[in-house]
Amino acid sequence: MMVREPKKILIIEDDEDLHLLYRLYLQGESYQIFQARNGKEGLELAEQKNPDLIILDMIMPVMDGEEFIQKFRFEKKIFDVPVIIASVNDKIPPHLIEKGKILKVLRKPFPIDVLLREIESVFKIPC
Amino acid sequence: MGYQVSLRYKLALPVWIFVFLILALLTHTTIRLIREFVVQAFQARILSEAETFADSIKVDFLLRNFSSLQTHVDWLASLGDVRGARIIDLEGITIIKSKLQSDLNEFPPTDPPLIGAEAVNRNLYGVAVPLKLGTRRLARLEVFFSSQSLEATVREIYRGRIFFSFLAGFAIAVITATWTWITIRPLFRLKNTVQQILKGRTDARAKIHTGDEIEDLAEAFNEMVNRLQQSLKNLRARSEALEESEEKYRILVENASDVIWLLSPEGQIVFLSQGFSGLQRQTLLKEGLPLLLSFHTDESIQKFESAIEQVKDTKTAVLHLDTTYHHPETHAEVFYSTNLTPVFSRSGELKGIQAVSRDVTELKRIEMMKDHLIRDVAHELKTPVAKFQMALGWLEKEMEKTSAGELLKEVLDLMKRNADLLMRIIMEIMDLSRLESGADRIIRKECNLNDILYRVCDDLEPLAKEKRLQMEIKLSRETLSFLGDEEKLYRLFSNLVINAVKFTSKGKVLVESLKNGKNLRVVVRDTGIGLEKEDLERVFDRFFQKTPATHGMGVGLALAREIAVLHGGQIWAESEGIGKGSAFIVELPQ
Numbered sequence: 001m002m003v004r005e006p007k008k009i010l011i012i013e014d015d016e017d018l019h020l021l022y023r024l025y026l027q028g029e030s031y032q033i034f035q036a037r038n039g040k041e042g043l044e045l046a047e048q049k050n051p052d053l054i055i056l057d058m059i060m061p062v063m064d065g066e067e068f069i070q071k072f073r074f075e076k077k078i079f080d081v082p083v084i085i086a087s088v089n090d091k092i093p094p095h096l097i098e099k100g101k102i103l104k105v106l107r108k109p110f111p112i113d114v115l116l117r118e119i120e121s122v123f124k125i126p127c
Numbered sequence: 128m129g130y131q132v133s134l135r136y137k138l139a140l141p142v143w144i145f146v147f148l149i150l151a152l153l154t155h156t157t158i159r160l161i162r163e164f165v166v167q168a169f170q171a172r173i174l175s176e177a178e179t180f181a182d183s184i185k186v187d188f189l190l191r192n193f194s195s196l197q198t199h200v201d202w203l204a205s206l207g208d209v210r211g212a213r214i215i216d217l218e219g220i221t222i223i224k225s226k227l228q229s230d231l232n233e234f235p236p237t238d239p240p241l242i243g244a245e246a247v248n249r250n251l252y253g254v255a256v257p258l259k260l261g262t263r264r265l266a267r268l269e270v271f272f273s274s275q276s277l278e279a280t281v282r283e284i285y286r287g288r289i290f291f292s293f294l295a296g297f298a299i300a301v302i303t304a305t306w307t308w309i310t311i312r313p314l315f316r317l318k319n320t321v322q323q324i325l326k327g328r329t330d331a332r333a334k335i336h337t338g339d340e341i342e343d344l345a346e347a348f349n350e351m352v353n354r355l356q357q358s359l360k361n362l363r364a365r366s367e368a369l370e371e372s373e374e375k376y377r378i379l380v381e382n383a384s385d386v387i388w389l390l391s392p393e394g395q396i397v398f399l400s401q402g403f404s405g406l407q408r409q410t411l412l413k414e415g416l417p418l419l420l421s422f423h424t425d426e427s428i429q430k431f432e433s434a435i436e437q438v439k440d441t442k443t444a445v446l447h448l449d450t451t452y453h454h455p456e457t458h459a460e461v462f463y464s465t466n467l468t469p470v471f472s473r474s475g476e477l478k479g480i481q482a483v484s485r486d487v488t489e490l491k492r493i494e495m496m497k498d499h500l501i502r503d504v505a506h507e508l509k510t511p512v513a514k515f516q517m518a519l520g521w522l523e524k525e526m527e528k529t530s531a532g533e534l535l536k537e538v539l540d541l542m543k544r545n546a547d548l549l550m551r552i553i554m555e556i557m558d559l560s561r562l563e564s565g566a567d568r569i570i571r572k573e574c575n576l577n578d579i580l581y582r583v584c585d586d587l588e589p590l591a592k593e594k595r596l597q598m599e600i601k602l603s604r605e606t607l608s609f610l611g612d613e614e615k616l617y618r619l620f621s622n623l624v625i626n627a628v629k630f631t632s633k634g635k636v637l638v639e640s641l642k643n644g645k646n647l648r649v650v651v652r653d654t655g656i657g658l659e660k661e662d663l664e665r666v667f668d669r670f671f672q673k674t675p676a677t678h679g680m681g682v683g684l685a686l687a688r689e690i691a692v693l694h695g696g697q698i699w700a701e702s703e704g705i706g707k708g709s710a711f712i713v714e715l716p717q
Contacts, residue, residue, distance in 0.1 A: 017514050024521040088510075109513025112520055 006032045007123055010051035012042035012068065013086075014060040022055070025112055026119070039063030043071055051081060053122055055115075058087035069096045069103075082122050086115070134314065135307045142303045147296060154292045161284050169252070169277045170244035177254040177270045180212075188214070188258055188265060193223065200225040203270065210251065212270040214258070215240075222266065234271070241269055250274055313341045317348060329356055386463075386484040389470070390416070392439065392477050404461045404486060405454040424451045434467055438480050444468040449487070462491040498560060501669075505556040512550050519543045552681055558618070559669065559686045562693065569612045569693045576607035576616070576640055576647055576715075583620045584638055591628050597635035607640055607647050609715060611694050619690040622683040623651040623711045631655030634708070645717055646696075652710040658702035666700055684711075691715070 009031050011022050019035050027033050034049050036042035040063040046054065054072075058065035065085065072078055073096070082101045085092060088108045097103045104118055180203055187195045196214070203212045204225030211231055213224035224234065235247045241255035252272045258265045313335040323331035332352070335345035380387050380400045389398040396415055402408040403419060411419055420428045427450035434445040445467040452461045465484040472478040519542055526536060561567035584600050591598040609616075620638075627636045634654025641648050658666060665671050669685040691698040696715035702708065 021514060021517045021521070025517070109510050111513075112517045 006030055007053065008032045008034065008049055008051040009119070010034045010036065010042065010045055010049065010054045012036045012039060012054065012060070012065070013057040014038060015057070018057075021112070025116065031119075039065060039068030039071075042068055043076075046072060046078075046081075047076075053119065054081060054083045056083055056085050056087075058085060058089060058092070066093065066096065084115070084118055084122070086110070134311055135304065138307045138311065139300075139304045142307075143300055146299045146303070150292050150296050154288060157288060158285060161288075162281050165277060165281050165284070169274075170254075173252060173254045173270070173272045174244045174256070177256045177268060180270070181256045181258055181268045184214075184268070185258055185260070185265075189260065196223050197225075204228065208273045208276050210271045210273050212268065214266050214268050216266045217264065228273075230273075231271070237269065240267075246274065247271070252277075310337075311341075313337050313345065317341070317345055320348075324352065384485075386482075386486075388482045388484070390435070390480040390482060392479060394435065397479060403452065403463075403484070405456050422453050422455055424453070427451050431465075434465075435480060438467050438469050439477060442469050442471075442477060460488070461486060462488045498563070501556055502560040505553045505560075508549070509553050509557070512546060512553060516543070516546045516550060519546055555682045555686055556669075559682050559689060562615075562686070562689045569615060569690075571610045571612060574609055574611055574613045574616070576609050576649065577602045579613060579616050580620055580638055580640055580649065583617060583624055587621060587624045587628065590625065591636055594628060594632070596628060596631055596633070599635050599637045600639075601637065602640045603642055605642060607642065609647055609717065611715070612690075615690045616694070619687045619713065620649060620651070622687045623713070626683055626711070627651050627653035627655065627709075631708075643714065646714045647717055649713045649715075650710055652708065654708045656709075657705050657707040658700055658709045659705060660702075663700045663702065667698070687711075687713075 006029060009026060011019065011033060013019055013022070013035070014037055023033055023035075034045050034051060036045045038060045042054070042056070043063070045051075056065045056068060063071075065087065069083065072081075072083075080101050083103050085103065085105045086108055087105070092103075092105055097105075104122075106115060106118065180199075184196060184199050187199065200212050200214065200223050203209060204227070210228040211225050211234060213234060214222045216222050219240075227233065231251075235251055235253070237247060237253060237255075241247070241253045244252060244254045247253040250273060252274050254270045254272065256268050256270075258268055313333075316335060317333045320331050320333040329352075332349045333345040335342050383400060385400075386403060387398075387400040388396060391397050394416055396412060396419075399408050399412055402411055403422075406419065406422070420431065423431065430448060431450055434448050437443075438445055448465045448467060450463050450465060452463055453459070454461055463484045464487045465482055468481045468483075469477055470479045470481050519539065523539055523543060526539060558567065580600070580602060584598060588598050624636060624638065631653045632655070636654075637650075637652040639648075639650040639652070641650075662671075667684045667688045669682040671684075688698050691713050694715055696713060698711065698713045701710045701712065
């Protein structure tokens with residue numbers, strides 16, 4: 001297997017516990033983690049770091065997940081970065097999912113394995 | 128009351144008629160007899176008078192001294208009631224005849240000739256006597272007498288007799304009427320008594336001492352009135368007691384907080400202690416069961432009707448029939464729990480169905496609050512437990528990299544197992560409440576029960592092995608195809624098997640499937656601790672535990688029941704008792 005650049009994952013989440021847990025599981029040789037505490041921070045980081053994958057919480061202060069997708073996809077016109085939504089609410093307005101690459105929705109709480117599998121499968125797909 | 132003839136006249140009338148007839152007869156015969164006597168005496172008199180006269184003229188006749196004879200005859204003819212006289216010789220030639228009295232124009236014809244004294248016409252008697260010399264007949268003397276004196280005598284006698292007999296008749300009539308009156312007067316007294324009683328003076332009694340049947344009648348009458356009065360008194364006392372008792376029951380029934388009602392076998396509301404929420408009692412009594420049912424949900428109507436049929440068919444009670452009712456005005460949901468009990472007549476026939484309906488809305492509300500609370504608590508627990516699990520998972524992985532002590536690993540394992548268990552319970556609670564609230568629906572697809580059961584047994588065999596239990600599987604050879612939600616059915620059967628493994632310490636767990644008529648049946652049997660009879664139902668309640676010290680059942684069986692019911696099926700437990708194992712049976716309609 002060829003050694004490649006670690007994939008950049010942007011995690012937008014307001015729960016510090018989850019940041020720690022995601023970090024524990026994902027931080028390593030394969031992935032590089034960036035952490036944002038709300039949608040606004042997320043947008044800024046996404047612009048700066050050009051992540052390969054975004055893990056997004058829906059309910060956050062300042063700017064929520066829905067607004068983030070709206071801005072990210074329809075204002076910044078970034079459609080090729082996959083987004084995994086991890087939320088307690090699995091009812092996502094369908095127009096958000098219509099366009100853009102892989103908008104997988106994971107209902108919180110989920111076993112970490114599920115997320116790991118999901119991330120792996122995202123990166124298996126040849127870009 | 129039409130025309131009435133008093134009894135006293137009715138009784139006296141035959142006596143009067145009898146007396147009148149007797150009197151008439153007596154008078155009639157007496158008068159005839161008297162008349163005969165009078166006539167005989169008259170005839171005897173005129174005969175002797177004529178004979179005496181004949182003797183006195185015999186000499187003149189013999190001497191043929193006709194002038195003297197004429198004088199004698201004339202004289203005779205002028206005497207008293209004599210009207211005329213003549214002498215007729217043997218040849219029938221009148222020799223001498225007197226002058227006639229003014230009221231007689233001529234001698235009446237006497238053909239055949241007179242013999243003795245006899246009436247010659249209405250007013251005249253004739254007497255013929257012979258003029259004899261020795262035994263030789265010389266001529267005959269005929270004398271005619273007026274019968275007026277005779278008639279006068281008879282009339283006089285008549286007058287006296289008739290007057291007397293009328294007097295006697297009148298006297299008898301008066302006496303009879305009076306006697307009858309005296310005899311029947313007590314009857315009138317009795318009549319007055321009856322009238323007084325009718326007017327309400329119930330203490331009035333007839334006091335009659337006549338020493339005859341009327342006295343008997345009066346006594347019997349008094350006795351009858353006494354008895355009637357006593358009966359009336361008893362009846363009044365009993366009806367008062369009855370009213371009192373009825374009042375007691377009525378108060379009891381009407382003040383009961385439950386709705387107590389009675390249905391006829393035909394389904395009519397015969398009795399209703401009070402109305403249902405928002406429905407007046409009177410309206411319901413008038414409109415009947417259809418009106419009541421119209422405010423129920425379709426499901427409740429069906430439940431209610433089939434329950435009534437069941438009571439009628441099996442003649443046993445249906446208890447705790449839960450129905451949902453919509454308040455006619457506010458449309459708020461009202462929950463009723465109804466007990467339907469058959470009521471039998473003395474001959475054992477079904478007379479009606481007694482229903483006692485209790486408003487359990489508050490209870491339901493509390494139950495729902497409890498369910499919500501459980502669900503909310505579970506929901507709140509979910510995220511922290513999930514984080515805990517994730518953290519433990521990372522810890523476990525890290526420990527594998529380092530050479531940590533066995534004890535530490537064991538402790539970590541314990542933490543992980545229990546965190547997993549906690550998560551499973553939470554998930555089950557969530558699943559159950561989602562199913563119950565209808566948020567999660569059954570999605571039916573063609574599936575094979577045997578396949579599902581294989582999967583369950585396959586997945587859970589390690590669990591059984593851990594406890595050194597034998598897992599046996601005995602499936603129907605036929606394909607048990609069924610339209611159901613495969614994932615939910617998997618949950619159902621796996622819950623049953625997990626439960627069986629959990630409560631069995633040695634022996635085996637047997638999973639069977641078979642076709643039972645039109646139904647599909649799955650049996651999960653174990654050789655575990657078994658169940659007491661009273662717990663066979665309750666075991667399906669969520670968090671059922673026998674005592675606070677024993678293991679709780681969680682919600683696994685409650686979830687299993689919910690899934691079975693949502694598939695239109697049934698689930699029940701069977702057990703011979705504690706220590707004798709148990710069987711959980713699921714029956715699904717094909």
